[in-house]
Amino acid sequence: MDNMIKNRFILGIGSQRAGSTLLHHLLSKSSDIFMHPVKELHFFDTLYGYREKSALKDFSTRQVFNDVDRILSANNFDFIGLKFKNRLRTNKIFSSYDIEKIDYYDLFRPYLSKKYLLGEVTPEYMLLNEEHIIRMKAVIGEDAGIILLCRNPFDRLRSALKLMNVYNNLNMDATVANDWLRYQILNETQWIKCQDLYNDYERAIRLYSKHFRFFIALSYEQLINSPLVTANLISEKLNIKIENEIFARLSTKKINSLSDEFFLNPETMAIVEARYSQYNLFFREFFKVE
Known part of the structure; x- marks a missing residue:
């Protein structure tokens, strides 16, 4: 690393479909943290083999072309500020170099010298x-x-199912979605094993709290329903300043939400509850949910 100043990082690490996009928005608007314009950098999960290297490179390449097309079609270039350049530069780095050759700090230039x-x-x-x-x-x-974001395991799984349907253009109705989910569980597919890890908050809390003294686990419900309390908790646990009123006002904004609703039928719900009963119990006890 060749950075000459000591920067401090604030990372949101979970869980998928638990408000991570909202958290990024809240921290960006209510604190002095420079939140990277590429919300999910996928640096460490790609570096350590949890994500295919080609997935990051392909996604970043598409983003570079999108930004170039935006520049070429623009009549006004006011949007080309430091954040735009930072995003374009980051995607160019990811699309051009192997992850092992990339310096994490380098992804945040030129803000290394502008933001602590x-x-x-x-x-x-x-x-x-x-x-x-x-x-x-x-x-x-x-x-x-x-910051570890957590969500009721049953609600989170249902939201992950909706995400799978929408992002992959599967066009499943509720009946097909229930059948699909039961198949994933009964056949122990890679998708459901990944969902297991996203629901295992006990493991993540144990490991991250062991190695980071500035650690907090928050529930999606806290983020939405008790924003002032949550802002204070973040400030206290991470030793950063949050503008509480801004945080609270923006917490009601729906970001990256999915409109279609999937309700699990009794047969599917029984299978889901059997698989995640211990995860749900830990979630309810840890976050004191009635």
């Missing part, structure tokens, strides 16, 4: 094992702040 606090939110960092968490800590520093 730097941040991003990548839910997949929740999946890292202890060895990789230790290696990540060596990069971002022992004073980094970690």
Whole structure:
């Protein structure tokens, strides 16, 4: 690393479909943290093999072309500020170099010299094992702040199912979606094993709180229903300043929400509850949910 100043990182690490996009927006608008314009950098999960290298490179290449097309078609170039350049530069780096040759700090230039606090939110960092968490800590520093977002396991799984349907253009109705989910569970597919990890908050809390003294686990429900309390908790646990009123006002904004509703039928729900009963119990006890 060739950065000459000591920056402090604030990372959101989970869980998928638990408000990570909203958290990125709230921290960007209510604190002095520079939240990277590429919300999910996927640096550490790709570096340690949790995500295919080609997936990051292909996605970043598409983003570079999108930004170039935007420039070529523009009549007014007021949008080309530092954030736009930072996003374009980051995607260019990811599309051009192998992940092992990329310096994490380099993804935040030119803000290294402008902002003390730097941040991003990548839910997949929740999946890292202890060895990789230790290696990540060596990069971002022992004073980094970690925010683990959690959500009721049943609600989170249902939202993940909706995401799968929408993003992959599967066009499943409720009946087909229930059949699809039961198939995933009964056949122990890779998709459902990944969902298991996203629901295992006990594991993530144990590992991350062990290695980072500035750590907080928040529920999606806290983020939405008790924003002032949540803002105070973040400030206290991570030792950062949050503009509470701004945080609270913006917390009601729906970001990256999915409109279609899937309700699990009794047969599917019974299978889901059997699989995640212990996860749900831990969630309810940890967050004191009635």
